[in-house]
Amino acid sequence: MTGPVTSVRRVDPARVHALIVGIEAYDAGPDWDLPGPARDAVRFHRLLRDAGVPDAQLRLHLAPLPPYTPGVGHAPADHATLRRVLVRELPPAQGDVLWVWWGGHGVLDRSGHLRLFCADATTADKVGIDLDSALARYSGDAVPGFAEQLWIVDACETFEEALAFRDPLPPDALPAGRRTLAHRQTVLRAAGRGRAAANDPVRATGLFSDVLLALLADRAAALPAPPDPEELFPAVRGRIAALRKEGRTLQYPEIRLQSPERAEILPPAGPGAEERTRSPLARAVDALMEYPLMADPAEWQTVVGALSPHVTGTLRRHTKARTDATGILTGLAARHPGALWELFDAVVSVDDDPELKSELAKALRELEASARRPRGRR
Numbered sequence: 475m476t477g478p479v480t481s482v483r484r485v486d487p488a489r490v491h492a493l494i495v496g497i498e499a500y501d502a503g504p505d506w507d508l509p510g511p512a513r514d515a516v517r518f519h520r521l522l523r524d525a526g527v528p529d530a531q532l533r534l535h536l537a538p539l540p541p542y543t544p545g546v547g548h549a550p551a552d553h554a555t556l557r558r559v560l561v562r563e564l565p566p567a568q569g570d571v572l573w574v575w576w577g578g579h580g581v582l583d584r585s586g587h588l589r590l591f592c593a594d595a596t597t598a599d600k601v602g603i604d605l606d607s608a609l610a611r612y613s614g615d616a617v618p619g620f621a622e623q624l625w626i627v628d629a630c631e632t633f634e635e636a637l638a639f640r641d642p643l644p645p646d647a648l649p650a651g652r653r654t655l656a657h658r659q660t661v662l663r664a665a666g667r668g669r670a671a672a673n674d675p676v677r678a679t680g681l682f683s684d685v686l687l688a689l690l691a692d693r694a695a696a697l698p699a700p701p702d703p704e705e706l707f708p709a710v711r712g713r714i715a716a717l718r719k720e721g722r723t724l725q726y727p728e729i730r731l732q733s734p735e736r737a738e739i740l741p742p743a744g745p746g747a748e749e750r751t752r753s754p755l756a757r758a759v760d761a762l763m764e765y766p767l768m769a770d771p772a773e774w775q776t777v778v779g780a781l782s783p784h785v786t787g788t789l790r791r792h793t794k795a796r797t798d799a800t801g802i803l804t805g806l807a808a809r810h811p812g813a814l815w816e817l818f819d820a821v822v823s824v825d826d827d828p829e830l831k832s833e834l835a836k837a838l839r840e841l842e843a844s845a846r847r848p849r850g851r852r
Contacts, residue, residue, distance in 0.1 A: 485699035487526035489570040491620070493559060494519050494532065497551045497578035498539040501594045509675050511577030512538035514628070514683035516546060518575045521690055525697035531569070533559060537593035542678070551578075553592035553601040560608055561648055565617045571700060572612070572620035577683055580605075580629025582667065583643050590629055600643055607647040613659055613732065616651030623659045624700040628680040631665040632844070635800075636755050638808035658733040660703045662686070662710070666726035668753020670844055672717075681723055685713045703729055707740060724754070724844060754841040758803050759796065761837040767824050768795045778802065780820035785813045807845040814838045 496515025500506040519534050535551040536544055549555060564572070579591045580602075591602040605627060612623060634643060664682035665671040672681045689709050693701055707729045717723050729740045767773035774795060778786060789805045792798040806813045818838055822831050 483696060483699045485571055487698050488528065488531075489568075490522070490527045490573070490698040491531045491564065491567050491569045491571070492519075492522055492527065492533065492573040492575065493535070493564060494522075494573075495535045495551055495556065495576045495578065495590075497537045497591070497593050498542075499537045499593065500579070500591065501596045503597075506579060506595075507539055508579060508673060509539050509542070509678040510673050510680050510683070511628070512536045512544060513542060513678050514577050514680055514687065515575060516544050517687050518626075518683075518690075519546065521687070521694065522573065522698050525694065527698050531567075533564070535559070551592060552594040553603075556592055556603055557646075557648070560603065560611070565611075565619075567619060569619050570621055571698065572623045573698070573700070574623070574625040574627075576605075576626070577628040577680055580627070580631060580665075580671075581634050581637060581643070582631040583634045588627070588629070588631055588663070589634075589643055590627070598641060600639070600641075602643075602646070604647055607650070609659060609661065610650045610653075611648045613657045614651040614653045615656075616649065617657070621657055622700060623657060624703075625659065625661045626686065627662070628664040628671055628683045628686075630670045631663065631667055632670055633668050633753060633755060636668075636753075636804050636807065638804060655734040659731075660700065661730040661732075662703070662707070663728045663730075664725060666728050668756065669725050670723075671725055672723035681717055682710075682714065682725065682727060685710055685717075689713075703731060704740070724840065754837070754844040755800070755803060755807070758834075758837040758841045759800050761830070761834040762799050762803070762821070763796055764830050764833070765821060765825055765827075767821070768799065771795070773824060774798070777817070777820040777824060780823075781813060781816050785810050785816070803841065807841050811842050811845045814842055 494515045496512035498508050498510065498512045515534065515536060519532055522532055523529065534546065534548040535556060536548040537551040538544055576590055581589050583589050587607065588605040589602045590605055591600060595601050609625065611617065612620065664680065674681060689706060690697065710727055714723065714725060714727055731738055731740065762768060767777065788809060790801045792801055806817065815838065818834060821834065
């Protein structure tokens, strides 16, 4: 179902709050510029305002890129401000429903937590909000209200190690309190584990955000009540699937439901879903490890030795074959994407098995596409 809902569940707008974040400009500089999230956030703000939610309960935090001017009052989106809102300002608020909208850069850290970078993040100090930590806080007694919550996140979930950061991400867990069974959380994430969330810099919007905002506009009569996630998510998934077929994205949105009655991640639909949810890096490593030469250190070294010296000089090596393959593919994708095909040529020159060759080519093509998407919500 992709049209408007026919039955409307009434929610008192005076009992609704929202944290709305859209970050386009970062202290890290122009390489992190991301035209779209601030504009998407303002569109979402307008939907809730038009649904009757008081302005004072719509906390809008933006870092827009010029020349865009939001045309609505907003607060900054730096780390200290957003952390203060999440830890001190929102928890004591009186309300039944909480909407959280976040658009900007993100990364999946080594512990599997989604880190959402704040506007004052730099390459040397990647400050951000730990989404999983925030969800834990808002599902416990630290937040006595907001029994119903909908969290919407349009950000990449690229693996931290795939980005070859020079410095590890700083720890920054929010205080969580004691767990309870008083909250119902729905979390809608744009990218899927290990994947990038595509952004359209020409139209200045995130593909996922644009799809979701259109679907919410169709359901404007039901706002500010959160939509039925099991009605909304198939519509989101269907539209993103159409964009994948057009070659505009590789993402697979994910929805997580947690309530006193259930806790689950709704799986992707259709055959081969588990295969599709693998990250490009994992698929490439698996394809490489299928080759018998990976069990022979001398043969594998012959393959690596065929790469250009200026490339091999930057790669970290390991004695274990899978770890070594992961490090090499990560280094090539991050710093020398074109050299992925040098590696391909070297591998197939040693073993030209057609099935293995075909899968390796597909996997490297996906990994290369992921690495070369500079305007994704990384």
